[in-house]
Amino acid sequence: MKQIRIGIFGFGKTGKVVAHEFLNESLFTLAWVVRKSNQDHHKYASRLLGHEFDAGEIFSIEDIHNGFFLERPVDALVDFSGSTGIYLYKKAAEAGIPIVAAISKYEQEEINLIKTFSKYTAVLHSPNITLGINVLMVAAQILQKIAPHADIEIVEEHFKGKKETSGTAVRIANVLGLNVEQHLNSIRVGGIVGRHEIIFGMPNQTIRLLHESISRAAFGQGAIFAVKYLLGQPPGLYTMETIIAEMFRENIPVY
Numbered sequence: 001m002k003q004i005r006i007g008i009f010g011f012g013k014t015g016k017v018v019a020h021e022f023l024n025e026s027l028f029t030l031a032w033v034v035r036k037s038n039q040d041h042h043k044y045a046s047r048l049l050g051h052e053f054d055a056g057e058i059f060s061i062e063d064i065h066n067g068f069f070l071e072r073p074v075d076a077l078v079d080f081s082g083s084t085g086i087y088l089y090k091k092a093a094e095a096g097i098p099i100v101a102a103i104s105k106y107e108q109e110e111i112n113l114i115k116t117f118s119k120y121t122a123v124l125h126s127p128n129i130t131l132g133i134n135v136l137m138v139a140a141q142i143l144q145k146i147a148p149h150a151d152i153e154i155v156e157e158h159f160k161g162k163k164e165t166s167g168t169a170v171r172i173a174n175v176l177g178l179n180v181e182q183h184l185n186s187i188r189v190g191g192i193v194g195r196h197e198i199i200f201g202m203p204n205q206t207i208r209l210l211h212e213s214i215s216r217a218a219f220g221q222g223a224i225f226a227v228k229y230l231l232g233q234p235p236g237l238y239t240m241e242t243i244i245a246e247m248f249r250e251n252i253p254v255y
């Protein structure tokens with residue numbers, strides 16, 4: 001079977017693990033990685049990640065010019081860089097390359113750009129690309145309809161260095177119609193990869209929906225799932241949440 005060529009933006013805490021997950025899947029070949037700095041320029045991500053073959057040549061953002069995506073063609077692009085990474089791959093979007101934009105927090109300007117890209121190609125944007133959190137998000141909306149009078153609080157926990165509020169938790173608050181200032185509780189300690197809990201409090205019982213990413217490999221697996229889904233889809237804006245919601249619809253009733 002023809003391998004799917006992947007380009008990754010971002011080679012930080014998550015980008016490295018995501019690259020590793022793609023390298024481990026025989027369906028994919030990692031064509032290149034773009035990082036902000038010149039560190040390890042033209043080396044191979046595969047070698048840096050402990051593999052004994054060459055894949056994922058490392059480029060810096062200074063290497064991106066109009067012809068970059070024509071000279072180094074890929075079948076899909078995955079972004080785990082930062083919120084400004086998106087400005088680097090306008091040409092790729094215009095060329096119809098499917099995009100997984102996994103940045104957790106964009107400003108409105110970047111959201112608008114994503115919408116523009118989605119006129120040319122299939123773009124998936126989700127603040128949290130794990131299967132589990134999106135199952136939780138859909139389940140929470142169903143539970144809110146079943147128990148409309150429950151008190152709801154969201155608790156998000158991440159590693160000490162994470163400055164911004166969890167984009168996932170903000171998204172959960174928005175879909176549940178909750179005020180972020182009042183109902184979102186953030187904890188920053190140690191090396192927690194990502195933990196989100198939605199607590200439904202009722203007079204005689206408490207329901208807790210909990211998701212924990214115990215390894216960043218969960219994001220790599222989510223990205224692989226997303227790329228497989230996007231290939232062959234028409235241009236448009238997709239989210240993991242709506243894909244999972246569709247799966248809920250297809251699999252109900254289960255009894």
Ligand SMILES: NC(=O)c1ccc[n+]([C@@H]2O[C@H](COP(=O)([O-])OP(=O)(O)OC[C@H]3O[C@@H](n4cnc5c(N)ncnc54)[C@H](O)[C@@H]3O)[C@@H](O)[C@H]2O)c1
Pocket residue numbers: 009010011012013014015034035036037061079080081082083084085086088101102103104105126127128129130219222
């Ligand atoms: N959607 C998800 O499921 C998910 C999961 C994990 C992380 N994230 C998001 O991915 C992003 C990266 O997370 P991280 O933990 O790896 O952070 P990090 O700071 O460890 O790594 C980010 C890397 O991207 C590089 N970078 C920043 N701006 C860039 C640009 N314009 N072009 C190219 N490279 C650029 C940085 O130099 C760094 O190497 C964050 O926005 C984070 O919220 C999303």
Ligand SMILES: O=C(O)C1=NC(C(=O)O)CCC1
Pocket residue numbers: 014104105127128162165166167168169193194
């Ligand atoms: O910064 C991270 O790492 C993560 N951020 C998320 C968020 O802001 O919701 C989710 C995944 C990991």
